[in-house]
Amino acid sequence: xTRALPRLRGWIRLQHILVCWILLSSPAxxxxxxxxxxxxxxxxxxxxxxxxxxxxxxxxxxxxxxRACFDRAEGISSRPVRSALAKEGVEACRLALKESPADAACxxxxxxxxxxxxxxxxxxxxxxxxxxxxxWQACQLLDPAFDHAGADRSLGMLYAESPPSPLGVGSRxxxxxxxxxxxxxxxxxxxxxxxxxxxxxxxxxxxxxAEEFKALKKILPDARIRLRGDxxxxxxxxxxxxxxxxxxxxxxxx
Numbered sequence: 001x002t003r004a005l006p007r008l009r010g011w012i013r014l015q016h017i018l019v020c021w022i023l024l025s026s027p028a029x030x031x032x033x034x035x036x037x038x039x040x041x042x043x044x045x046x047x048x049x050x051x052x053x054x055x056x057x058x059x060x061x062x063x064x065x066x067r068a069c070f071d072r073a074e075g076i077s078s079r080p081v082r083s084a085l086a087k088e089g090v091e092a093c094r095l096a097l098k099e100s101p102a103d104a105a106c107x108x109x110x111x112x113x114x115x116x117x118x119x120x121x122x123x124x125x126x127x128x129x130x131x132x133x134x135x136w137q138a139c140q141l142l143d144p145a146f147d148h149a150g151a152d153r154s155l156g157m158l159y160a161e162s163p164p165s166p167l168g169v170g171s172r173x174x175x176x177x178x179x180x181x182x183x184x185x186x187x188x189x190x191x192x193x194x195x196x197x198x199x200x201x202x203x204x205x206x207x208x209x210a211e212e213f214k215a216l217k218k219i220l221p222d223a224r225i226r227l228r229g230d231x232x233x234x235x236x237x238x239x240x241x242x243x244x245x246x247x248x249x250x251x252x253x254x
Contacts, residue, residue: 040230041072045085052092059103062096065089066109073116086116104143108150111135129162133169149185152178153192160199175199188219188226190239197246210250216243 045068052058052065069089073082093110096103111132118128133155140151156179162168179199182192193216200209220243224236246252 037075037234041068041075044068045072056092057095057099059096059100059106062092063103063105063109065092066106066113070109070112070116073113079120082116083120086113086120089113090117102142104139104146104151107135107139107142108146108154111139111154126168129158129169133158144185148189149182149192152182152185153195156182156199157195160202172203176203187215188223190216190220190223190227190243191235193219194239194242194246198242201246201249206250209246210252213246213250213252216246 045065048061048065048068052061055061066089069085069092073085073089076082076085090110090113093106093113096106097110100106114128114132114135118125118132121128136151136155136158139146140155144151156175156177159169159171159178160175162170164170176199179192179196182189183196186192193212197209197212197216200206200212227235
């Protein structure tokens with residue numbers, strides 16, 4: 001392991017140079033987010049990568065890099081850049097999981113970065129989706145509360161949006177179970193409640209969705225106090241937009 005570290009660090013540096021070169025050379029890279037947000041995500045990524053290089057294989061340093069890779073990739077339209085970032089996040093988590101297979105955070109962010117790869121590599125999508133499912137199932141067993149019930153939330157979205165077998169892993173009953181469980185585990189997290197309400201509307205359960213919408217509105221003021229700062233700014237814009245859409249679809253008065 002010790003002799004392999006110099007080669008590993010060299011490979012990671014080379015990969016980082018490639019990612020940065022693509023980012024700087026591709027005009028499409030700046031298609032989805034404003035410049036200030038791009039700069040913040042880039043800074044967080046650079047900081048996480050710098051820390052990870054100090055000790056590759058440590059879960060406490062691997063999953064923050066994987067999270068930064070995912071966040072960065074989510075805001076970029078260029079497929080090669082998204083793929084390169086996701087691969088870096090995947091490799092960081094895989095290396096850490098060899099030494100610490102029970103690390104819930106690495107399994108969670110491994111699943112998220114596999115999701116980016118599934119979007120950029122359609123021919124491999126089904127295999128990647130099945131691995132996403134297994135990684136989030138493992139995270140859910142190891143630490144169901146991680147990232148505001150992130151494993152159940154992610155599984156619920158996966159089952160709701162994926163086609164059923166044999167083309168995918170889609171299951172409305174599994175989606176219902178995991179989305180409802182995410183609300184149960186982290187009821188004060190807006191994303192959990194918004195996803196649950198969206199699912200109920202899709203299933204035609206408008207009366208139940210209207211009741212859940214009232215619960216969502218009650219938690220938002222406190223959530224704004226807890227979840228604040230630059231890291232949450234774009235998320236809140238999305239939540240506000242989706243909340244307004246739900247309010248319109250449900251016919252709920254402000």
